[in-house]
Structures are given as C-alpha cells and as structure tokens.
Amino acid sequence: MESAFILGVVTLSSAAAAMLFMRGRPRRRFASAIGKALETVGIAAVFLFLNLGLGFCLALLARAVGVGFVSLYVNDDVTIVILSVLQALVFQWWREPEER
Amino acid sequence: MTARGALRLLGGLLMALFAAFAFTPLADVMHRAVVGPPPPLEPARAIVVLGAGMVGPQLSDASLRRALHGVVLFRQGRGPLLVMLGGPGDGATAEANVRIRLAREMGVPPEALVADMRGRTTREESRVSWELLAPRAARKILLVTGREHMPRASALFRQAGFEVVPAPVDELPAGAVRPQDRLALARGLLRELVARAYNRVAGYL
Numbered sequence: 001m002e003s004a005f006i007l008g009v010v011t012l013s014s015a016a017a018a019m020l021f022m023r024g025r026p027r028r029r030f031a032s033a034i035g036k037a038l039e040t041v042g043i044a045a046v047f048l049f050l051n052l053g054l055g056f057c058l059a060l061l062a063r064a065v066g067v068g069f070v071s072l073y074v075n076d077d078v079t080i081v082i083l084s085v086l087q088a089l090v091f092q093w094w095r096e097p098e099e100r
Numbered sequence: 101m102t103a104r105g106a107l108r109l110l111g112g113l114l115m116a117l118f119a120a121f122a123f124t125p126l127a128d129v130m131h132r133a134v135v136g137p138p139p140p141l142e143p144a145r146a147i148v149v150l151g152a153g154m155v156g157p158q159l160s161d162a163s164l165r166r167a168l169h170g171v172v173l174f175r176q177g178r179g180p181l182l183v184m185l186g187g188p189g190d191g192a193t194a195e196a197n198v199r200i201r202l203a204r205e206m207g208v209p210p211e212a213l214v215a216d217m218r219g220r221t222t223r224e225e226s227r228v229s230w231e232l233l234a235p236r237a238a239r240k241i242l243l244v245t246g247r248e249h250m251p252r253a254s255a256l257f258r259q260a261g262f263e264v265v266p267a268p269v270d271e272l273p274a275g276a277v278r279p280q281d282r283l284a285l286a287r288g289l290l291r292e293l294v295a296r297a298y299n300r301v302a303g304y305l
C-alpha cells in the first residue's frame with residue numbers, strides 16, 4: 001500500500017510537470033534525460049565506492065599506525081551517500097561542454 | 101563500451117536494485133536466507149550483552165534493545181551473571197556503565213552485574229569476555245546481540261573458548277512494508293555481509 005501510494009504520487013507529479021512545462025519538446029530529449037540521469041547515478045556510485053574504500057583503508061591505517069581507534073562503522077554514515085551524489089553532480093556538470 | 105555507456109549501465113543496475121529493495125520483499129527474502137531461525141534458549145553460566153554504541157550520552161537504539169533483552173533473560177533466570185559490554189565511543193560516558201545503571205534500576209542485584217568497556221570490536225569483546233568469565237568457570241554463555249550480527253559474533257566467541265547459546269535481538273525492521281524500512285533492512289544486511297567478508301579476509305573467522 002505504502003509503495004503503491006509513493007509511486008502513485010511520484011507518477012502524478014511527473015505527469016503534471018511534463019504537461020505544464022515540457023509540452024511540445026521532442027521525445028528523444030526525454031530519452032536523453034533518462035540516460036544522463038542514469039549516468040549521474042553511475043558516477044555517484046563510483047564516488048560512493050571510492051569514498052567507502054578510502055574510508056575503510058584510512059580507518060585500518062589509523063589503527064595500524066596507532067593514531068587512534070577508528071570504527072569501520074563510521075563508513076556506514078548516510079551523509080557519505082549524500083556527499084557522493086553531490087560529488088557526482090559537480091563532476092557531471094564539470095564534464096559537460098560549456099554553454100555559450 | 102564507452103565510459104559513458106558503462107556509467108549508464110551501472111546507474112541503471114543501481115536503480116533496478118533500489119527499486120527491488122524498496123518496493124518488493126527482496127530484502128526480507130535475503131534476511132531470512134542470511135539469518136535463519138533462532139535456536140531454542142538454554143540456561144547458561146552468564147549472559148553476555150555486546151556493545152552497540154552510544155548516541156552522545158545516551159544508549160543507541162540497538163544498545164538499549166540488547167541491554168533490555170539481557171535484563172529480561174536474567175530476570176527469567178537464564179543465567180546468574182549479567183555482563184554488560186561497551187566502551188565510551190565519542191563521549192565520556194561508557195556504554196557498559198549506562199547499561200549497568202539501567203539494569204540496577206530494573207532490579208538486577210549489583211553482585212550479579214559485570215561491566216567492561218575495553219572491547220571496541222566484536223573480536224575484542226570476545227577476548228575481554230573470556231578474561232572476565234574464564235576465572236569464574238562461566239564457559240557456557242547466552243550471547244545477546246543483533247540477529248544479523250549473531251552468526252559472526254557466535255563464531256568469534258566460540259573461537260575465544262566459549263560454548264555459545266545465541267539469544268538474538270531484533271534490531272532491523274524485518275517484515276516491514278514501508279519502502280524506507282525495507283531499505284534500512286537491506287542496508288543493515290549489506291553492512292553485516294561486508295563485516296563478515298572483512299573478518300574472513302583478515303583471518304578472524
């Protein structure tokens with residue numbers, strides 16, 4: 001029930017936005033937008049894996065050199081996901097050709 | 101395949117995984133496969149409650165659940181000794197001490213309570229527990245921790261020398277239907293699977 005409700009709300013808002021603001025735009029632009037969105041998700045995943053891997057290694061290194069005890073669970077913080085998405089967005093826009 | 105194509109494929113796979121975990125019972129199916137049914141409880145020489153961290157000066161949700169389960173087991177007469185573990189984390193107050201205060205307020209006599217705050221990982225906790233309990237001839241223990249954490253914790257405590265009777269606590273929202281709860285379950289499972297893999301690679305399991 002909750003899943004259907006949430007998916008219904010998102011579908012309705014997407015349909016409303018498309019009708020209000022996207023009327024007359026070519027359909028291939030929609031496919032291209034989906035592709036770019038997936039690309040950004042892919043870049044975010046790469047950043048997330050990098051951040052988690054680096055965090056894991058640094059925590060182990062800190063333990064090994066005696067700097068202090070860093071729990072491996074520190075890498076489980078949800079802010080890492082949000083910051084990885086932010087990194088991906090910046091990286092993606094940086095890669096795009098400059099607007100004239 | 102170009103880098104752009106590979107990123108799109110990765111993004112598509114992740115979105116498919118997200119949808120499967122959030123909007124289908126996939127996480128529950130995985131949970132049942134990873135965790136298995138709980139074994140029957142038996143009396144033991146001690147009840148050992150593993151640490152689960154502090155949130156500022158307060159017990160975390162998981163820590164409180166484990167501590168309460170330990171107290172319930174003690175009051176049911178499952179063991180004569182209640183061992184509360186847990187270090188200070190980022191704060192000044194040790195988790196074990198907060199749990200001991202809670203157990204006292206819930207009627208557990210002080211002579212039945214043992215606190216130790218040295219263990220920072222499950223492996224360290226198993227060694228510390230052995231140091232505490234071997235001189236008291238308490239080899240058979242009721243181990244209290246999260247249901248998902250239990251297989252790894254049991255293995256480490258058996259390696260330390262204990263005969264382990266698992267007494268798991270539900271910490272993750274198994275059986276939930278809200279998408280965010282399903283994602284929390286998937287995240288918890290993934291975290292535990294990574295921890296098991298790390299312990300195997302490191303030679304601890």
